[in-house]
Amino acid sequence: MALFLLFESASGYAIFERIQAEEIGEFQNRIQSAVADFGKFTKMVRLISFIPFTTSEHALENANAMADGELTDFLKNFLEATLPKGSDKKKQAKISLGVSEEKLATAISEAFSRVQVQRDLLVTELLRGIRVHFTKFVSQLSQTDLDKSQLGLAHSYSRCKVKFNVNRVDNMIIQIISLLDQLDKDQ
Numbered sequence: 001m002a003l004f005l006l007f008e009s010a011s012g013y014a015i016f017e018r019i020q021a022e023e024i025g026e027f028q029n030r031i032q033s034a035v036a037d038f039g040k041f042t043k044m045v046r047l048i049s050f051i052p053f054t055t056s057e058h059a060l061e062n063a064n065a066m067a068d069g070e071l072t073d074f075l076k077n078f079l080e081a082t083l084p085k086g087s088d089k090k091k092q093a094k095i096s097l098g099v100s101e102e103k104l105a106t107a108i109s110e111a112f113s114r115v116q117v118q119r120d121l122l123v124t125e126l127l128r129g130i131r132v133h134f135t136k137f138v139s140q141l142s143q144t145d146l147d148k149s150q151l152g153l154a155h156s157y158s159r160c161k162v163k164f165n166v167n168r169v170d171n172m173i174i175q176i177i178s179l180l181d182q183l184d185k186d187q
Contacts, residue, residue, distance in 0.1 A: 002017065002018075002084070002095060002096065003017070003018040003096045003097075003098060003118065003123075004016065004017050004018075004048065004083060004095065004096065004097050004098065005017070005018065005045065005097070005098040005099075005123065005126055005127060005130065006079075006097055006098065006099050006100075006108075007127060007130050007131070007134070008062075008066060008100070008101070009131075009134060009146065009149075009150075010059060010063075010146070010149040010150040010152070010153040010154075011052055011053060011059070011141055011145065011146055011149040012050060012051050012052035012053050012059075013050070013051050013062075013075060013078055014047060014048075014049065014050040014051075014130075014134070014137070014138065015047075015048040015049045015050075015078075015079075015082045015083070016045045016046065016047055016048060016126075016130055016137075017045065017046055017048050018044065018045055018126065019043065019044055019045060019046055031044065031122075031125040031126060031129055032125065034129070035125075035128065035129040035132055036132075038133050038136050041129050041132075041133055042133075044126070044129070045126060045129070045130065047137040047138065048082060049078075049081075049082045050137075050138050050141075051074075051078050052141075056149075056152050056153065056156060058074070059149065059152075059153050059156075060153060060156045060157060060160065062074060062075065063153060063157050064157070064160065066101055066103075066104050067103075068103070069101070069102075069103025069104055069106060069107055070107060071104070071107040071108060071111050076111060079097075079108070079112065079115075083095055083097070083112075083115065095114055095115050095116065096115070096116045096117075096118050097112075097115050097116070097117055097118065098117075098118045098119070098122075098123030098126065098127065099117055099118070099119060099123070100119070100123070100124065100127050102119060105117040105119050134146065162175055
């Protein structure tokens with residue numbers, strides 16, 4: 001079964017394909033050792049397609065939809081155009097798409113009956129490697145551009161999620177302290 005991977009970044013969406021089909025246990029050990037070496041990692045996955053967001057507002061809209069578990073028309077059209085279409089029913093049933101977000105995985109499986117959504121340790125490890133080497137796969141995207149888009153999206157997303165309550169002027173301070181406490185717990 002062919003495994004495709006959906007990678008969501010602050011600059012756009014990308015579809016990768018797993019090249020090697022080995023047993024999962026063996027593959028995870030090789031991924032973990034190959035993540036540091038781009039040459040080894042490119043023997044495991046290859047970039048199929050990348051579609052950038054057109055504006056920062058477009059990126060924010062897609063990030064909010066992803067967090068809410070909604071499938072945007074932009075992502076749906078990208079998946080329809082990128083994922084292979086089989087000529088018969090058996091070939092169509094053999095498409096597996098690795099997704100990192102659980103809510104998004106549910107939305108994709110509801111929208112695409114021919115796609116089996118996969119969320120497991122193998123997908124997580126492959127996406128981790130893709131995240132490390134993403135700018136090397138996408139030649140038109142530099143590390144500086146990716147860093148700027150991540151920072152801009154993080155600021156926009158945070159502004160969107162922090163609620164302002166006119167009856168409580170210290171609400172944002174309370175939320176910031178809560179976020180700092182959460183960060184301390186996560187470390």
